[in-house]
Amino acid sequence: MRSDYRLLRLAGPLLLLMLLAGCQSLTGPGDETAELRGTGDLGLVIERASGSVLVVDTTEKTVLGRVEGLGDLSHASVVYSRDGRYGYVFGRDGGLTKVDLLTRSIDQRIEQSGNSIGGAISQDGRYVAVSNYEPGGVKVFDSETLEQVANVPAEYEDEGGETRQSKTVGLVDAPGNRFVFSLFDAGEIWVLDMDTPEPEVTRYEAGKKPYDGLITGQGRYYIAGLFGEDGLSLLDLWNPEEGAQHILSDYGKGEERLPVYKMPHLEGWAIAGDRAFVPAVGAHEVLQVDMESWDLSERIPVQGQPVFVMASPDHRQIWVSFAHPRNDVVQVIDSQTSEIIRTLEPGEAVLHMEFSPRGETVWISARDSNRVTVYDTRTLEKITTLEAEKPSGIFFTSRAHRLGL
Amino acid sequence: MRSDYRLLRLAGPLLLLMLLAGCQSLTGPGDETAELRGTGDLGLVIERASGSVLVVDTTEKTVLGRVEGLGDLSHASVVYSRDGRYGYVFGRDGGLTKVDLLTRSIDQRIEQSGNSIGGAISQDGRYVAVSNYEPGGVKVFDSETLEQVANVPAEYEDEGGETRQSKTVGLVDAPGNRFVFSLFDAGEIWVLDMDTPEPEVTRYEAGKKPYDGLITGQGRYYIAGLFGEDGLSLLDLWNPEEGAQHILSDYGKGEERLPVYKMPHLEGWAIAGDRAFVPAVGAHEVLQVDMESWDLSERIPVQGQPVFVMASPDHRQIWVSFAHPRNDVVQVIDSQTSEIIRTLEPGEAVLHMEFSPRGETVWISARDSNRVTVYDTRTLEKITTLEAEKPSGIFFTSRAHRLGL
Numbered sequence: 001m002r003s004d005y006r007l008l009r010l011a012g013p014l015l016l017l018m019l020l021a022g023c024q025s026l027t028g029p030g031d032e033t034a035e036l037r038g039t040g041d042l043g044l045v046i047e048r049a050s051g052s053v054l055v056v057d058t059t060e061k062t063v064l065g066r067v068e069g070l071g072d073l074s075h076a077s078v079v080y081s082r083d084g085r086y087g088y089v090f091g092r093d094g095g096l097t098k099v100d101l102l103t104r105s106i107d108q109r110i111e112q113s114g115n116s117i118g119g120a121i122s123q124d125g126r127y128v129a130v131s132n133y134e135p136g137g138v139k140v141f142d143s144e145t146l147e148q149v150a151n152v153p154a155e156y157e158d159e160g161g162e163t164r165q166s167k168t169v170g171l172v173d174a175p176g177n178r179f180v181f182s183l184f185d186a187g188e189i190w191v192l193d194m195d196t197p198e199p200e201v202t203r204y205e206a207g208k209k210p211y212d213g214l215i216t217g218q219g220r221y222y223i224a225g226l227f228g229e230d231g232l233s234l235l236d237l238w239n240p241e242e243g244a245q246h247i248l249s250d251y252g253k254g255e256e257r258l259p260v261y262k263m264p265h266l267e268g269w270a271i272a273g274d275r276a277f278v279p280a281v282g283a284h285e286v287l288q289v290d291m292e293s294w295d296l297s298e299r300i301p302v303q304g305q306p307v308f309v310m311a312s313p314d315h316r317q318i319w320v321s322f323a324h325p326r327n328d329v330v331q332v333i334d335s336q337t338s339e340i341i342r343t344l345e346p347g348e349a350v351l352h353m354e355f356s357p358r359g360e361t362v363w364i365s366a367r368d369s370n371r372v373t374v375y376d377t378r379t380l381e382k383i384t385t386l387e388a389e390k391p392s393g394i395f396f397t398s399r400a401h402r403l404g405l
Numbered sequence: 406m407r408s409d410y411r412l413l414r415l416a417g418p419l420l421l422l423m424l425l426a427g428c429q430s431l432t433g434p435g436d437e438t439a440e441l442r443g444t445g446d447l448g449l450v451i452e453r454a455s456g457s458v459l460v461v462d463t464t465e466k467t468v469l470g471r472v473e474g475l476g477d478l479s480h481a482s483v484v485y486s487r488d489g490r491y492g493y494v495f496g497r498d499g500g501l502t503k504v505d506l507l508t509r510s511i512d513q514r515i516e517q518s519g520n521s522i523g524g525a526i527s528q529d530g531r532y533v534a535v536s537n538y539e540p541g542g543v544k545v546f547d548s549e550t551l552e553q554v555a556n557v558p559a560e561y562e563d564e565g566g567e568t569r570q571s572k573t574v575g576l577v578d579a580p581g582n583r584f585v586f587s588l589f590d591a592g593e594i595w596v597l598d599m600d601t602p603e604p605e606v607t608r609y610e611a612g613k614k615p616y617d618g619l620i621t622g623q624g625r626y627y628i629a630g631l632f633g634e635d636g637l638s639l640l641d642l643w644n645p646e647e648g649a650q651h652i653l654s655d656y657g658k659g660e661e662r663l664p665v666y667k668m669p670h671l672e673g674w675a676i677a678g679d680r681a682f683v684p685a686v687g688a689h690e691v692l693q694v695d696m697e698s699w700d701l702s703e704r705i706p707v708q709g710q711p712v713f714v715m716a717s718p719d720h721r722q723i724w725v726s727f728a729h730p731r732n733d734v735v736q737v738i739d740s741q742t743s744e745i746i747r748t749l750e751p752g753e754a755v756l757h758m759e760f761s762p763r764g765e766t767v768w769i770s771a772r773d774s775n776r777v778t779v780y781d782t783r784t785l786e787k788i789t790t791l792e793a794e795k796p797s798g799i800f801f802t803s804r805a806h807r808l809g810l
Contacts (some may be wrong), residue, residue, distance in 0.1 A: 036507055038488025039443040040805045041530075059487050059530065070442055082464050082762070083443025084489070124765040125446075125464065157720065163576060175764060176783050195783060218720040238721065238741055273623075274679055314580035315623045336643055357487070357806035359580060360529045378581050378600060383685075398571035400445045401762035401803040403718060 014050055026226035034103045039084035042101045043396035045365065045372060046089070047389040048078045053089060054388055055101050057394060058356050058363075061374050061384050065104040071095035071111075077118050077393055079405055081143060081386065082125035084397035088143070090119040096130055098146060101397070108146040112139055122171040127194050131171035131177045135159060138168055138181055138192065147196070150199045156186035170213020170224055170266065172404050174237055182210035182224045182233075189213075189224060189235050189244055206233035206244045214266040215404035216291075225266045226252060234294065247294040252281055270311035270318050272335045277318045279306035286333065300338050302331050309353065311335065312377055314391075321350045321364075330364060332380060342380045346373040351391070357398035365391035424571035439508040444489035447506045448759070448801035450770065451494070452778060458483075458494060459793055460506050463761050463768075463801060466779050466789050470509040476500035476516075482523050482798055486523055486548060487530035489802035493548070495524040500533055503551060506802070513551040517544055525578040525810060532599050534584045536800045537575035543573055543586055543597065545604065551697065553602045561591035573616020575629055577809050579642055586637075587615035587629045593631060594618075594640050594649055604700040609649045611638040619671040620809035621696075630671050633656060639699065650697040655684050675716035675723050677740045682723045691725055691738065704744050706737050713757065716763030717782055718742065726755045726769075735769060737785060747785045751778040756796070762803035770796035 024306050042064075045054040052068040070076075072093035079088050086107060089097045094113035097106055113132040121143060127150075129140045132146040142152035162356040166185035174180050179192040189204045200256050208228025215222045215237075218342045224233040224244075232254035233244045270277040275297070278288040286309055288298035304326025310319050318333040327350050347366025354363050361383060364373050372394065438499025447469075450459040457473040475481075477498035484493050492511060494502045499518035502511055518537040525534050526548060532555075534545045545555035559571040571590035579585050584597040594609045613633025620627045620642075629638040629649075635657035638649045675682040680702070681694040691711055693703035709731025715724050723738040732754050737747040761766050766788060769778050777791045777799065804810050 034441050036439050036441060037492030038486065038487030038507070039445055040485070040488040040802060080445070081443065082446040084445030086441030102443070123763045125763075175721065177765065218718065220719070220721075313623065314625070316580065316625075358528045358530075358808050359583065397445060398806040401806055403763050 012255065019294070022171075037102070038103060039397055040357070040398075042084065043363075044078050044087045044089070044099065044101070045363075045386075045388050045391050046073050046078070046393040046395075048073045048351075048367070048392040049340065049390040051091075052389065053087070053099060054386075054391075055099075055104050056363075056372075056386065058361070061361070061386070063386050063388070067099050067104055067106060070097045070099075072110075073392070075117070078395035078399075079119060079121040079128070080395075080397050080400035082400055083377060084144075084400045087395065087397075088119065088121065088128050090116055090130055092116070093348070094130075094132065094148065094378055096128070096141065098143075110141075110146050111150075111156075112141070115187060117167075117169055118171055120171050120179055122173055122177045122179070122194055123175055123403065125400075127177075127179075129171060129173075129192070131168040131181050133167045136165035136167045136183070138171060138179065139188075139193075140179075140194065148394075150192075150194075152190075152192060152199065152201060154183045154186065154190070156183060156188065158185075169211055172213060172215040172222070173219075174222070175219040175403060176217060178237075179238070180213070180215060180222045180235070182206060182213050182226075184209055184211060189222060191235075191237070191240065194384055202240065204240070204244045205334070206235075207231060207246060209349070212266040214269055216271055217402075217404065219403040223266065223269075248289065248296060250296065251278070251287070265307065267308070270309045272311040272315035272318065277309050277311065277333070277335070279309045281318075287319065288338065292349075298338060300340075301332060302333075302340065303329055303343065310353055310355070311359070313355055317377060319353050319362060321353060324349075328366070344375065344380070346375075347371055352393045354394035354396055357396060364395050365394055367392060425599060442507070444506060444802055445762075446802075447489065448768075448799060449483050449492045449494070449506070450768075450791075450796050451478050451483070451757060451798040451800075453478045453481065453756075453772070453797040454795040456496075457491070457794065457797075458504060460504075460509050461768075461791065463766070466766075466791070468791050472509055474502050474511060474521070475502045475504075475514075477540070478797070483800035483804075484524060484526040484533065485800075485802050485805035486526070487805055489805045491548075492800065492802075493524065493533050494772055495521055495535055497521065499535075499537065499708050499779060501533070501546065501551065501767075503548075515546075515551050517531065517546070517553075522572075523576055525576050525584055527582045527584070527599055528576055528580055528808065529582055530805075532582075532584075534576060534578075534597070536573040536586050538572045541570035541572045541588070541590070543576060543584065543595075545584075545597075545599065555597075555599075557595075557597055557604065557606060559588045559591065559595070561588060561593065565591075565681065575615055577618060577620040577627070578624075579627070580624040583642075585618070585620060585627045585640070585642070587611060589614055589616060589632075590614050592633070593782060594627060596639065596640075596642070596645065607638055607645070609645070611640075611649045611798070612636060612651060617671040619674055621676055622809065624808040628652075628671065628674075628697075628723075652702075653694065654684075655701065670712065672713070675714045677716040677720035677723065680740075682714050682716065682738070682740070684714045684725075691723065693743065703743060705738060705745075707735055707738075707745065708748065715758055715760070717767070718762070720780060722746075724756060724758050724767060729754075733771070749782055749785070752776055753762060753781075757798045759799035759801055768799050770799055772796060786805065 062390035075092040098108040115133040137153040166183035171181040207226040211227040231249040304322035346364040347369030349367040480497040503513040520538040542558040571588035574585040612631040615629035617631040636654040710725035751769040752774030754772040
């Protein structure tokens with residue numbers, strides 16, 4: 001779309017051209033009409049069952065429209081172009097869809113593999129990467145055209161000496177136009193550099209069966225959760241030559257006291273100052289971790305098994321969602337006192353939470369109530385609810401400006 | 406502008422209306438034609454001598470256009486609407502101009518006082534506040550219309566018991582829709598709450614003659630620089646009942662070893678993890694401060710008197726600009742080792758630096774060379790230069806999503 005406009009601008013005065021073209025150049029390919037507006041207060045809500053997304057406005061707290069035809073969104077996530085106009089939606093079925101939030105339509109869509117588990121956009125916004133299960137590896141695409149620019153098969157030698165391809169997980173972007181991800185089957189963390197003449201991979205030994213990863217807010221520490229052993233693998237990207245360290249050795253299934261309904265996502269780590277608030281595995285607790293020593297400093301009892309544990313942008317509140325069967329409740333913890341200050345009921349099957357960019361509101365999806373509820377973070381009262389079809393993930397365009405997503 | 410479009414949408418299909426109106430509704434009031442595009446990668450560069458601003462594109466690294474008629478911009482700053490479409494430019498002459506970056510034109514402009522020193526936008530984006538010298542106080546405006554919604558004269562009793570109005574400085578926004586600012590003449594810090602039925606002020610004793618202020622990234626600590634004594638005043642907004650504390654008691658003119666060419670702005674504090682990198686007053690040093698104890702932990706020698714000391718978004722680099730006569734040089738410090746890793750010469754009279762939202766580039770204005778230079782933060786090499794008329798401040802729309810500006 002944008003390059004079309006450039007051409008128009010080169011060709012002559014827009015007014016004349018628009019009259020000649022019946023003004024159609026300003027109507028998008030979707031059903032909705034494109035509106036001249038900023039994109040900083042927009043977002044997408046995944047409708048997981050119907051393969052559609054809602055475009056929402058975080059200023060007016062309204063739904064602007066729906067975009068359909070995105071395939072299997074049962075485990076979908078979104079990253080944004082630098083300008084906040086385009087959302088890249090990663091579907092469970094390997095689909096990668098570039099959604100234009102202004103025209104509310106699909107700008108590009110490819111089926112890049114059979115089975116994918118999330119993606120990231122490079123620091124400079126030029127590359128979109130997707131981590132795949134089958135065949136295991138990472139593919140990198142031009143963010144403008146979705147043409148493939150790199151294919152990185154996650155090859156490793158198994159115990160019998162055979163070359164195999166590992167499932168890849170926990171893909172994030174890192175400063176310096178790098179991508180970092182983990183190899184579930186190989187037990188490795190890979191750093192993929194997109195600024196070298198040819199994309200270059202550096203490999204690090206990690207723990208057993210990394211199943212997810214996160215990078216801390218400023219992009220320094222990459223942490224992989226381990227399915228094959230207790231503890232976590234930590235790679236300090238400022239000092240990668242030290243290799244991955246094993247931290248929090250009590251963390252994981254070893255501390256399991258109840259059946260685990262869901263391995264918590266590592267995205268569900270809240271980092272507030274020098275402390276991380278982390279969902280315990282299989283316990284009704286949020287763990288507080290000292291990020292200097294990487295030691296467990298406190299266990300905060302909560303009402304169920306936490307899934308997402310998210311810090312408000314001012315780091316003052318920690319919002320916690322829960323696994324089945326206690327997943328109709330959200331609890332809010334004061335990060336200073338570690339006390340639960342409110343228990344809210346946003347609806348049945350709460351799946352995700354997203355703070356408005358500066359944190360005055362939080363948006364919470366309740367899949368089985370078919371709604372998104374918007375709360376005021378100061379009063380902790382409901383402001384409004386929006387109808388949505390089996391909503392799951394909520395992603396605002398301010399993510400375009402953050403590292404490590 | 407936006408409400409006009411709403412009305413259009415209510416009235417009927419846009420295509421028809423546009424034909425009727427000759428498509429003029431999509432041309433802005435400025436000279437340039439509005440383009441359907443995202444706003445997340447835009448910014449403004451102040452042209453201080455000509456009362457104009459450049460609209461820039463941080464993806465293409467180009468100038469999109471110029472907006473003129475903004476009055477005295479010799480000490481100007483900018484905050485952004487939630488959607489990133491509008492920049493609020495605070496001029497030295499009390500002018501407040503709302504610039505539409507999409508149509509590249511002035512949307513609103515008022516002369517709100519005779520003499521102002523900066524402004525802020527509330528967490529929810531509804532209010533724009535300006536701190537004034539004369540008459541001393543803070544005025545708050547509706548961000549949509551620029552209509553005044555509150556006037557807070559900075560009244561205090563002087564030693565003789567007379568009521569006076571203090572100059573106000575160091576105005577920032579804080580979480581909970583609050584504004585925080587300092588009273589130069591009264592030696593106080595005020596917190597203005599915009600969420601109470603009537604705007605409500607809480608006053609705190611600060612040190613002597615606070616001349617500027619900053620708030621840390623998550624909006625917890627407000628720090629005022631003191632002109633009347635050494636040290637700084639710190640108000641912990643999580644625990645305001647404790648009052649302002651006096652910290653870093655060696656900081657200030659007391660450590661002056663050379664004539665002070667310019668009191669460093671407090672905006673020129675780089676906060677990286679649990680350390681702050683701070684310009685020394687009158688010395689060729691950057692100070693490193695431990696933010697746990699608020700003690701000075703290291704003095705880093707640099708080539709001149711630092712003015713701006715800014716951390717890259719990944720906190721890995723500290724970029725330092727300098728006062729006259731060493732103001733044609735910028736130095737880059739590695740935040741991990743405290744070593745200077747590069748000395749750059751962006752031009753004569755370097756005035757400001759701004760990182761692209763995720764930090765892959767930094768833009769540096771050189772007033773007397775009439776240019777802005779864009780550097781790659783990984784290679785530390787120049788990428789391009791843009792022509793600008795006596796450029797000073799550079800402000801990108803990603804500021805819309807950050808607290809405490």
